[in-house]
Amino acid sequence: MPNGLSRRAALLLGAAAGALALAGCDTPPRKFRERLTLYVDTPEGAVSGSSVIDYELRFQDGWLGGLAGHMLVPGVRGEAAIVDLGQRGLLFALLFNDQTRPASAKRGAIAWVAFPELKRQAQLDAKDDSTKNLAYFMDALNRLKPKGDTPIESMPLLVRFRDPNDPKTVERVDPNDLAASFGAGVKLTRATVEITDDPLTTGIEKRLPWLAGEHSGSWIIPPVDRSGNRPAVEGQLEYGDFWRYMQ
Secondary structure, three states: OHHHHHHHHHHHHHHHHHHHHHHOOOOOOEEEEEEEEEEEEEOOEEEEEEEEEEEEEEEEOOHHHHOOOOEEEEEEEEEOEEEEOHHHOEEEEOOOOOOOOOOOOOOOOHHHHHOHHHHHHHHHHHOOOHHHHHHHHHHHHHHHOOEEEOOHHHOOOEEEEOOOOOHHHEEEEOOOOOHHHHOOOOEEEEEEEEEOOOOOOOOHHHHOHHHHOOOOOOEOOOOOOOOOOOOOHHHHOEHHHOEEOOO
16 A cells, blocks of 8 residues: 555656646747858959858747746857958958947848748737747748848948957948948948858858957957946957857
8 A cells, every 4th residue: 555655646746747847848949040141342343251150049938937037048159251352351240230220130130131021921820929920930941941132231240350360450341331441332232141051151260360369358359448338339349249159
């Protein structure tokens, strides 16, 4: 009899633990691989540059996660896109958005801008469930592997370096006025986003050698004072805005 009670108790405890585990389960994470390509006209001819990154979204929407509030946790692996303009220099499209431009998007989030029809369909299928909306949209991206143009205004933060060997020479670039940074006749004419299975782009440290070196903090340029005031976009850049392979 004691053994029977023990087995029954064990079954009840196992069932309770299973129910608790199911209640605490989050929506499975979703991931897609994105290629961003920038096309630039110059007096010397048309050039382009691209990079492939991984974008992952984790849904903390289970019962246990809900105790702390439903959160979405995005993650990016990869590096900035580079357009080589020859003697005019290098144009970098970073992983982070340009906070001076309201329509600017981070890498990964650009897909929401590039494929509005898929986004609308996901919203209809999800029936106002925000978690399902995002999951359905990312499922559709992986299933259909779409490619399309995205507005220039949605470009992430664009920068150049007066000297690629010196991170302190970084300068913000206006996507609507590349001529101001690279000379007359230089214009960003088009940008495309493609969902792909191609491998991640690597090698940015060959262009920016200081990325691979040791550094004491995450800032590209140290804070200007103890309060950390950083009035210019250039003073807000981190190493992780250029590449993220350590996550």
